[in-house]
Amino acid sequence: MSTSEEWTFPADVDREAVQNALVEWYEADHREFPWRRTEDPYEILVSEVMSQQTQLGRVVEAWESFLDRWPTAAALADADRADVVGFWTSHSLGYNNRAKYLHEAAQQVEAEFDGAFPETPDELQELMGVGPYTANAVASFAFNNGDAVVDTNVKRVLYRAFDVPDDDPTFERVAGGLMPAGESRVWNNAIMELGGVACEKTPSCDAAGCPWREWCHAYQTGDFTAPDVPTQPEFEGSRRQMRGRVVSVLKEYDELALDTLGPRVRVDYSPDGEHGREWLRELVSDLADDGLVELDESDEGLVARLQR
Template identity: 75%
Template sequence: MSDADATADEGGGDGPRDCLPADVDAVRDALVSWYEDDHRSFPWRETTDAYEILVSEVMSQQTQLERVETAWREFLDRWPTVHDLAAAERGDVVGFWTGHSLGYNNRARYLHEAARQVVEGAVGPSDRPHGAGETGGGDGEFPEEPAELAELMGVGPYTANAVASFAFNNGNAVVDTNVKRVLYRAFDVPDDDEAFAVVAGALMPDGESRVWNNAMMELGGVACEKVPSCDEAGCPWRRWCHAYETGDFTAPDVPTQPEFEGSRRQMRGRVVKALSNHDELPLDTLGPKVRVDYTPDGEHGREWLRALVADLAGDGLAELEERDGETVARLR
């Protein structure tokens, strides 16, 4: 059992770990399976090259990922290795940054200087030989520990941890705004940086920072956005999620409640919740569990409910079956 597992299983006391669900392994498996089944494709997710990942992380700061992808490819076409970037004229790098509207020019200067640090062996373990040639330690070799990566110019704890995770599978749990939103909503974690770090760390499986941090960021980016898409994105944590159960989707970066009451998303969620407690239900038995004003022939009646379940069926979440003159719904 990992330290995180042991901590999650401890009882008593008040603290962030008390927010963890009882079955941490099931929570982990659900998220990783959801991510591996289908996720957005970005080229930096297909590489373990620390230089390429560092470029993507620096570019992604306060810039939409869709815009980053084009700039990232063009940047690497021009400076394909850390050696190429280190040898470049700083003005050219800054000019590229400005021309692609990538935000603060200081990030370009810092990235250029970080490349020089790596090539010159100015970061990393003190016992590693520096400046030892193309294949020697320090010449183009990135350090693998987050603390060492944080020695690079302009690389803060978050970026260092992301590079360690995605390049070397050697990071800690990433905690950014999206991850905080997920943890706040799903497990009612207090809005406190230390609490978020503790819960995020306890959830992450040992030795799996690459897939786990990618999955957490994907969850916050496509299912648990400021306006969530729980059912539409097939959020894997719905059965444990405090916000999904209560309908309150506020979060640290979402100070006011998004429109939810009476929405189709809310009704879909009620269908899923009701069916999760039963093997199957006829529509007329399911209906009152979704809307208290359900009447089979009313505006929000059998045909309305059939269409709602059909939506879920189209998303692979439910199915309908005609049996003995009535329609029966169940989860897949």
């Protein structure tokens, strides 16, 4: 892992390709939450406050019921605070002060902003109980006017994919540099989705069709540790480890025949053994399918090289 002072974005990674791959992956298929189908800042604020330390599956029903009862900021501002707190408690949405702050924020919108939500992260932080993360989320998803989101999931993704140091200013710099200008709505949704369904603490790279596999440092090396994932269980001898070793060895050579590559990947490699030619052929074929390795037949048999 590089230090924050010396870290720079990998020169051989095409940022535009990285951006396009993530957005296309997200737009092709993502989890459907009702607040992703609205650009109403009030509805998005309610979802963000409810989602704090509450599973999203439980939030959906509460969010819909809350909006049925108080469909606008004006309606919530006119509500009795005790009713709002009572709703919060009955739906097990966490600390009651979040309900109080949400009610007061609605009153501020009506009294101080003439019923129109502020649109920038800085202005949104003037609302009661709205911190930097929530303000940026509302600005992004309601007005497409936010900065790059940097939460635990996003840090995990950047740490694994691009070997970014575990340093908050560096995470913010990298996240901001990756986000396409003026695309905070789709980008922040997409990178959080990536952290939520493909790059969880236990990753699902292939099953979720992670769009960053060809660039991902963790996927190539098999080391899926991260700031919130300090250990990688059962790594020694795993397929992930062997994939990483193949890639590391091929970085040192133009190309290698399987029987030359094998002993450099496993010390117990034997062409006709359990971890022999057929085992290695299957491993490099998987890497070829993922676009990481090229394979050719030669007089020495199958030859592997890194994808150019």
